[in-house]
Amino acid sequence: MDIYAVILAGGGGTRLWPSSRRKRPKQFLPLAPGGRSLLAATVDRVAVPLDHVLVVTAAPQVAEVRAALPALPAKNVIAEPVARNTAPAIALAAHELIRREAGDAVMAVLPSDHVVTDEAAFREVLEQACATAAQHLVTCGIRPSRPETGYGYLELGDATEGPAREVRRFVEKPDRVTAAQYISSGRHLWNSGMFFFRADRIWRETQKHLPEAAKAIESGNYAAAPSISIDYGIMEKASGIWAVSGDFGWNDVGSWTALADIFPAQDGNVRLGGPQVAIEAKGNVIVGDALVALVGVDDLVVVTTGDAVLVMPKERAQDVRAVVQELERRKMEPYL
């Protein structure tokens, strides 16, 4: 079975400002174990030869992708002329594989900006998923470890197909009570955003459910495709979706505080980057190359870059968006 890793690296997002910027979004940040970029770590852990790795990215980020993955063949960086969310991006990759006469290959579609700490366990799930994907549309779910309200969920049915289980439906981000029910149900998995299918299959599904996207890609007018996620655009409409699941230390690094779940504390604080001096200071998340000295402060996020510093309580981590909005309002372009 021919397997292509299709890595989605076109995302933006503001939740890791000031490290993430428009020109250098999250997937390029050195937040993976070992100091690698999230993108490079994603490529490493799929353990597929680089000629079988496609990276789909926004046109302005092609140079950054090549710098992060110097050994990747240039033709395997696929540029989206404009951002159109995941369904058109995946269809673009499928179309390219068909053009390369690899329509029968399985695509392992992987976000480029997540962390996986147990790569061996991940590869086991990856193998199960690819095997199942020879016949089916497959998604990968994560067994929930807490009543997370920030993720979508997969609701499973009873049918099984080898190691995979039937997906009854995709469910949106729940409230806290519902999320707690999901955990106790045993039927709900976090939607990890990883998908597996043959290139020709997802192309047919795109033609069926998103004909405008397929037409836009065939005509070379990508901008004419609707902007829509594969979850909404295809997976929620298609039938016969199967889920594999696993527990491989997955984290979508959705905020600075996520680092506290990924990295061990040193001297009571999680520190990525340069040195720290912490005096009566515990539970802080500290990121960036500068020396950071903390005295008598607990549970803060402190992020430094060459030109900016962010300080906020961990519990306010989502409010970094408000900072970015304020910078946009004030047209402070160099910091965006």
Add this chain to the structure above:
Amino acid sequence: MDIYAVILAGGGGTRLWPSSRRKRPKQFLPLAPGGRSLLAATVDRVAVPLDHVLVVTAAPQVAEVRAALPALPAKNVIAEPVARNTAPAIALAAHELIRREAGDAVMAVLPSDHVVTDEAAFREVLEQACATAAQHLVTCGIRPSRPETGYGYLELGDATEGPAREVRRFVEKPDRVTAAQYISSGRHLWNSGMFFFRADRIWRETQKHLPEAAKAIESGNYAAAPSISIDYGIMEKASGIWAVSGDFGWNDVGSWTALADIFPAQDGNVRLGGPQVAIEAKGNVIVGDALVALVGVDDLVVVTTGDAVLVMPKERAQDVRAVVQELERRKMEPYL
């Protein structure tokens, strides 16, 4: 009357780390109103021609002094080969003036690392002090505005001499109760570290009270002088000291929180340097060129330099020393 400003710029100190470093102590930092260095602002406010300004500094800081005061004649920068505190430094300047046949000139001895916000009021006091100094040893006291335990005090007697009043004794840093008594006594002034006397007079006092210092300077072996302040070494021993006093927005910038007393708040926070974004964040003191974004934090000190960031509650401002001690213990020289 010939007046020389003798500016003491040899100090070190750690209380304004990370901005102040061994190679760039506090007097070189741009903390004076208008973004000037404290040293340059000190020279500006005495309003004496530059050929009548002597700057006494540590030998390794001569270049930094010249850079800060490019119009100052090179021969007016007097280098201490080693640091010996204020009594020998002042005697060194007095000896130089005698050598220049200006022994009858009045020396206005001024620390280089203080802030004065009302320069007109300062100059009025300066004139009174210099006039009195034609005949006497003179010090300048600041009327206390709070029961400060971090300063030494002057205790006044009843005798007056023009605008000056007799100093009965110099008193050490008091405890809080004593400091409160000092305020209500009406007899106590903060010891500002400014002194006024003729060059030949202070040289005679040095010969009398610190003969080893005088001998060391005469023989060109400055290192042989004892390390002692002018307060302890001469002023507390000499008789007939007079004090002028005033209220001219004096601040010794003894910690980062002092900036909150000197500069007005913008958007609820005191900001020196680059831009800020403050969201539900008040009462913070923010220093440095980087953009600083604060969300949901109050009453912090946040100081950024190119290579280091300090975060602590304002009430812990004195504990920056503990950070510096830790850096010394870990031999992190580049940050010292």
